[in-house]
Amino acid sequence: MTELQRRLAQPLTKSARPLASTAPACQACGSSELESFYELRNVPAHSCLLLPTRQEALAFPRGDIELVFCHDCGFIGNVRFDIGLNQYSAAYEETQAFSPRFLRFLDEICNDQIRKFGLGPGVTALEIGCGKGEFLTTLCELSGCSGIGIDPGYRPERNRSTAAGRMQFIVDLYGPRYAHLQAEYVSCRHTLEHIAPVQDFVRLVRETIGNRHHVNVFFELPDMERVLEQGIFWDIYYEHCTYFTRGSLARLFRAEGFDVQGLYKAYDGQYLMVEAKPAGGPTAATLPQEADLASTAALVKKFKAEHDSRLGEIAAAASRWRQAGKQVAIWGSGSKCVSLISSLQLGDELQAIVDINPHKHGKFLAGSGREIVGPDALTTLRPDAVIIMNSIYTEEIRHELATRGLQPELLPLA
Ligand SMILES: [Zn+2]
Numbered sequence: 001m002t003e004l005q006r007r008l009a010q011p012l013t014k015s016a017r018p019l020a021s022t023a024p025a026c027q028a029c030g031s032s033e034l035e036s037f038y039e040l041r042n043v044p045a046h047s048c049l050l051l052p053t054r055q056e057a058l059a060f061p062r063g064d065i066e067l068v069f070c071h072d073c074g075f076i077g078n079v080r081f082d083i084g085l086n087q088y089s090a091a092y093e094e095t096q097a098f099s100p101r102f103l104r105f106l107d108e109i110c111n112d113q114i115r116k117f118g119l120g121p122g123v124t125a126l127e128i129g130c131g132k133g134e135f136l137t138t139l140c141e142l143s144g145c146s147g148i149g150i151d152p153g154y155r156p157e158r159n160r161s162t163a164a165g166r167m168q169f170i171v172d173l174y175g176p177r178y179a180h181l182q183a184e185y186v187s188c189r190h191t192l193e194h195i196a197p198v199q200d201f202v203r204l205v206r207e208t209i210g211n212r213h214h215v216n217v218f219f220e221l222p223d224m225e226r227v228l229e230q231g232i233f234w235d236i237y238y239e240h241c242t243y244f245t246r247g248s249l250a251r252l253f254r255a256e257g258f259d260v261q262g263l264y265k266a267y268d269g270q271y272l273m274v275e276a277k278p279a280g281g282p283t284a285a286t287l288p289q290e291a292d293l294a295s296t297a298a299l300v301k302k303f304k305a306e307h308d309s310r311l312g313e314i315a316a317a318a319s320r321w322r323q324a325g326k327q328v329a330i331w332g333s334g335s336k337c338v339s340l341i342s343s344l345q346l347g348d349e350l351q352a353i354v355d356i357n358p359h360k361h362g363k364f365l366a367g368s369g370r371e372i373v374g375p376d377a378l379t380t381l382r383p384d385a386v387i388i389m390n391s392i393y394t395e396e397i398r399h400e401l402a403t404r405g406l407q408p409e410l411l412p413l414a
Contacts, residue, residue: 024068027242028075028198028252036079037300038236038307040065040343044367045085045238047338050360054371057364061085063238069300073255074248074293076224076300081196081241098356101396105267109220110138116262116275117185117216119143126183128174128205129191130154136187137161148181150174179208189220193240202256209278216277217258219249223265223272225292228299231306232414234389237339247292249274254283263287268392314344314387317411321385327351329381329408331397332389333360333372336413340389341368352381356400379404388412 025032042062051057064080119125121144127136130149140147140163147167154169161167170178186205195201209215224243227235236243244252250260253276260283262275285291321328326349330337333355341350353370355361360372373381378401386401388394391412401408 024079026070026073026075027077027196028248029070029073029255030199031070031072033071034068034079035071035300036066036068037303038065038067040236043238043342044338044365045082046366047237047239047335049366050363050372051366052363054364054369057366058369060366062367065236065238067236067243069297070248071293071297073251074245074296075198075252076243076248077196077198078238078241081238083196086194086239098358099393099396101393106134106138107142109266109273110135110142113185113187113218114139114143114145117218119145119185121145123185124148124183125185125187126150126181128186128188129194130169131190133159133167133169135189136167137163139187140166145185148183150178150181176204179204181208182212184214185216185218187218187220189218190222192219192221192244193242196241198242198252199256202252202258206257206278211278213278216275219274219276220266221249221272223270224248225296225299226265226269226414228296228303229306230414231303231308231310233307233310233343234336234340234413237335239335244272245292245296246272246274246289247296250285250287250290254285257281257283259283260285260287260290263289270390270392311343314340314411314413317385318344318346318349322347322349324384326384327381328385328387329354329378329383330387330389331355332393333357333365334389336389338365338367340387340413341365341370351383352377354378354386375400375404378406382406383408385409385411 026034041064043065045061045063063082063085065078066080067076068079069076123145125139125145125147127149130136130151131153132155133149136147136149141161150170150172152171152173154171192198221244225245246263249272250263253260253274257279258276259279260274260276264273266273328349329352331354333353353372354375355372356375361374363372386408388397388410391414394412
């Protein structure tokens with residue numbers, strides 16, 4: 001293990017001692033101006049890792065969340081995060097590529113990236129943390145470019161692409177040992193939020209590019225501004241140890257030698273996108289949306305109140321269903337669902353957890369030990385209400401239910 005690899009594998013803090021006695025530094029800028037603002041104890045350490053039995057799911061390791069806000073750069077991180085509790089492997093089931101709405105979005109961003117950065121034959125695209133490879137594969141199929149994907153959870157047997165001959169997948173975590181992989185386009189989607197030492201990671205990406213100043217870099221990750229603003233507590237979970245807004249993400253990229261050229265939100269404002277080019281050194285902010293430090297600090301102050309209000313609304317609905325003897329299903333078994341179940345303490349009224357990803361059926365959710373079923377199971381279960389974990393899929397789910405003759409009450413969450 002090299003020094004950088006060792007640092008990338010380090011937790012933010014090693015113990016669960018009070019924040020005041022550990023005085024951790026911001027993982028994005030090194031500042032000690034950190035404010036603790038949200039705590040959640042004893043949550044499942046993984047929410048996308050599927051367990052084959054209920055016993056294993058119930059016995060799954062748990063960890064604590066304590067979010068801190070950096071007053072100098074706006075970064076938010078979980079200082080209780082312990083990398084030792086996280087294991088990414090082929091059993092990690094994060095893909096959303098069974099949803100038509102999601103596949104449409106994937107096509108849209110691929111076409112947008114191809115157009116913006118001139119991807120095509122003869123160009124190599126590298127994707128760090130490529131998951132099951134959907135983005136890279138779509139990029140290669142649509143543009144004719146070549147691709148290199150790196151991810152410990154990649155499953156080669158699932159990729160039947162016509163572009164397979166131009167793609168190479170490495171089943172591993174990205175690190176300095178892959179610095180030799182050169183590409184004209186570097187993407188990293190929904191990965192940075194799983195990495196605690198974010199400054200080291202962005203620095204490594206910048207070092208890998210070196211003086212090849214023509215390289216384009218694209219990162220996509222959840223947007224924290226929306227979570228803070230609306231108190232969307234189910235978007236905060238153990239696997240996500242770091243959280244960014246447009247401003248904090250741009251500040252990190254600029255400090256590490258990138259020029260930020262594009263900075264925007266996508267997917268109904270849920271995702272944050274940054275497009276950057278390597279620069280000779282740190283760069284100064286030029287985009288109006290980067291100036292969000294004061295507004296983020298204000299959102300952090302009122303997050304707890306927003307959180308309590310959202311939790312109260314959902315708990316009231318759950319209590320109403322319980323009293324009326326109604327049966328409830330949750331549609332969407334990902335991290336948001338695991339987080340909601342932990343916070344809400346749903347009991348017998350929760351009848352089923354549904355997911356359209358067939359690879360999840362018959363497996364169990366870490367923490368609650370609930371089994372995941374396919375939509376067809378609802379034909380016999382006939383739930384009275386369905387909680388939709390991501391409102392962007394509401395119409396798709398309403399349609400899936402209707403084709404099975406079901407019209408339950410729907411509760412779409414933000
Ligand atoms: Zn900072």
